[in-house]
Structure formats: C-alpha cells, structure tokens
Amino acid sequence: EVHLVESGGGVVQPGGSLGLSCTASGLIFPDYALHWVRQPPGRGLEWVARVSADGLDIFYSASAKGRFTISRDNIKSSLYLQMNSLTIDDAALYYCAKEEISGGGLDFWGQGILVTVSS
Amino acid sequence: QSVLTQPPSVSAAPGQKATISCSGTISNIGNYVCWYQQFPGSAPKLLIYDDNKRPSGIPDRFSGAKSDTSATLAITGLQTGDEAEYFCGAWDTSLSAWVFGGGTRLTVL
Numbered sequence: 071e072v073h074l075v076e077s078g079g080g081v082v083q084p085g086g087s088l089g090l091s092c093t094a095s096g097l098i099f100p101d102y103a104l105h106w107v108r109q110p111p112g113r114g115l116e117w118v119a120r121v122s123a124d125g126l127d128i129f130y131s132a133s134a135k136g137r138f139t140i141s142r143d144n145i146k147s148s149l150y151l152q153m154n155s156l157t158i159d160d161a162a163l164y165y166c167a168k169e170e171i172s173g174g175g176l177d178f179w180g181q182g183i184l185v186t187v188s189s
Numbered sequence: 190q191s192v193l194t195q196p197p198s199v200s201a202a203p204g205q206k207a208t209i210s211c212s213g214t215i216s217n218i219g220n221y222v223c224w225y226q227q228f229p230g231s232a233p234k235l236l237i238y239d240d241n242k243r244p245s246g247i248p249d250r251f252s253g254a255k256s257d258t259s260a261t262l263a264i265t266g267l268q269t270g271d272e273a274e275y276f277c278g279a280w281d282t283s284l285s286a287w288v289f290g291g292g293t294r295l296t297v298l
Contacts, residue, residue, distance in 0.1 A: 105287065107233075107287075107289075114191065114276065114289060114290075114291045114292040115225075115233065115276050115278070115289040115292070116289070117278075117286060117287040117288065117289060120287060129285050129286060129287075130286075131286055132284075132286075165232055165233075170223075170235070170238050170239075170244075172221065172238070172239050173221065173280065174221030174222075174223055174238040174239035174240070174242070175221070175223030175235050175237070175238030175239070175278070176223070176225075176233075176235060176278070177235045177238065177244055178235075179232040179233055179234075180232065181232055182232055
C-alpha cells in the first residue's frame, strides 16, 4: 500500500523560511509525478506545485512562484518543498500527493503537515 | 475565488441521489476532471479520475460525467456516511497549473 508521510512543519515568522519533506513507500517512486497541495484551516484545497517523475518538469501556482522550490530525490523516495519569504497567507496544512499515472487525478495523499506563520 | 466553480452546499435525503456541479472553461474542464471526498480532519480521497473512472474500492454509487465546460459528480443511494466536503479538480493548460473547485458541503438529511 502506498504511504506518503510529510514532515518539517512548524511555526515560522513572517518573512522566514521552512522546508517540508515527504517520504514515500509502497510505490515505484521514480514512476510518478508528485504534488504539494495546501489547505488553510477551514478552507478549500489550493494547489502549490508539481514535479514530474524525472524531476525535470516543474510547475508552480502563482502564489508559490519565485518563493517556493519543489524538488525530489528518486533514490531516497522523497519529495521536498522549500518555502521562503513566508507570509500569513501561507499558513495551511500542506499535503504531498501522488499523481495517478494517467495524470487525471491525485490518487494518494499524505496526512498533511501544519505550517503556521506568526510573529 | 476558485478557477472551478462549485455550489457551496448540496443536500438530499437518504437513499436519494445528489449531484454536485463543477464549471470552468475548456482550458481546465477540457482536460481530465477528478473528484475528491474529504471528511473533517482527514486528507482528501480520490473518488473519480479521468472524468469518470473510479479507483479500486470506490463504490459504483459514485459516478462522474462531463460536458463541454461542466462536470458533475453524482452520488446515488445516499447514506449519512456520505456527508463530507467534495472537491473537483483538473489541470489547466492555460495556467499550467492544477486547479480545484471551492468545495461543496454535502448534507444528507
């Protein structure tokens, strides 16, 4: 069974940086594109970034572009999100998610990791 | 303001059918649409992918359909356990971004 486990969340001051990790098991990690999706408390889902299976094609949401960096290590079966210049609007539960092989959905999600931005 | 538009809430009686709409543009709905179910305190769960396919373990009470710039999730034989938030999603080729609907709260009453 596929398992995705996020780590690295916590409290950070506005303007600060934080790095998230997502460790995967139960899948052939290099075969799948991966995403970060976030959800502010009590609100809907907001897509953050996508990295292709080989790590070469990367896309960001408008709010993440220029501040966040998604990357992956196919040897360590790990996905990363480096977040810089954080604002209170970045406070959310951050999920890593695996893309279904056809690209038509995100079929496995981690349990989420909380990022709090507060002074 | 979400790129994909969903009604904030939908309600229906147990045993009946509920439909949740998701409207957008050809740039997003024209690609594969997916649907997610989310209970409070839990991660989203994929219900429908590739417009109308169900992952293993998803009952056939859940179905997806699409027409032009609108997609629909239908849930038949409603159960109280179906009360949850439902989100649609799709890749938007104009934005080069994955987009979600704002979510629909389903109440079974």
